[in-house]
Amino acid sequence: MCLAVPMRVCEISDWAALVELEGIQREVRLDIVDRRPLVGDYVIIHAGFAIHTLEPEEAATNLRLMREMADGLDRQEEKRFS
Amino acid sequence: MKYVDEFRDQALARDLAAALDRTMTRPRRIMEVCGTHTMAVFRTGLRSLLPEGLELVSGPGCPVCVTSAAHVDAFLSLAGRPGVILATFGDLVRVPGSDGTSLAHARSQGARIEVVYSPMDGLALARSHPAQTVVFLGVGFETTTPGVAATVRLAQEEGLNNFFVFVTQKLMPPPLMALFGDPAQTIDGLLCPGHVSAIIGSDAYRPLVDRYHLPCVVGGFEPVDILQALLLLVRQFEEGRAEVENAYTRVVSRAGNCQAQALVAEVFEPVDMEWRGLGVIPGSGLQLRTPYRAHDAQEALAVEVPLAEEVRGCLCGRILQGRARPPACPLFGLRCTPATPIGPCMVSSEGTCAAYYNYSPSALNRAI
């Protein structure tokens, strides 16, 4: 029931948005989304409702931390500062 | 940033797996609560990357699997009524009730059952069939419930008095508190569900840390998300720490989605709820608040929830508690397959038995 992959917003009306992923389009409701998306934003969808609008900076930080953990860099940094 | 390709980087996944391997000094068991995690772990082949001795155990996070046989029986009793259209998520259609029949059987006997993708589709059915009674079967956790709340509120505003919800909405923290409150359980840490957490926030797991000293990490659904979450968990084990950590910060915050929480609090109130395999857990479910009760199927349509036995021989109950694995079930892969499911864990694509059957040939060999 959970769709794990974010979808891109192509159109917005009052309470609904048209979202797209790999050529598949869907209408979703915006009643419960944490931040109202703009066209071009990516949203997480659950059972026909957008539940979260992604922020590029958060995603970039998320990815950077993963890379640092993969390399064990985050640990070294901790040591340097402690 | 497209939020997908970046998080499917195979080199990054290998490096995280290697870090995991280096960090682990002894065997550990981690429960992945969410059915979508269970499926992701199998579908992406992540199992082959995990260090030996790191065991992933599924928990009570597949909404269809935890729907009690009594509730399925009640759905079936509604399906037989004249003038009723049932709107349901597809996964529920093939779940057997206590006598082995399912909504699919009812449909073949003439019951009107529509598979919908959203509760809003149920509302649309009620608008287009004003002379019929439309009942949306509400199953699901914190991720599904805000959408159900929004739909009920809209039905209320529009005065759609032929739209009802059979509410069996469930909350994730209470069964986890119940499971980990049992001193006999042997799980070292929790991989917390990504999208339930998007709604309730990562702070919702603090009571598990505070009361049971249980390491909890929220994770996303791509292989690197899951691996990072596992690495954070293993580090906590090795260092003797128990904290809530978040490996899915692009979607989950500490406080969660306040908008959705407010809407749910407006429309629903907590109630004791029966879970398959776990029994009745106090305060683990939701019911409509009085101003919205006119849309409550159980009350408005006087539906009895009968006492029902779980299907005999099915181990779903133990599997949902992380106490057994599918190959331990004598019916697994023999009498019970995705084409001929006996228990709900084999029906839902998120069910543990279905995941084992579809993706794990070795488990199958062991069973046969």
Ligand code: SF4
């Ligand atoms: S294999 Fe079938 S009968 Fe056995 S536990 Fe799983 S769903 Fe139940």
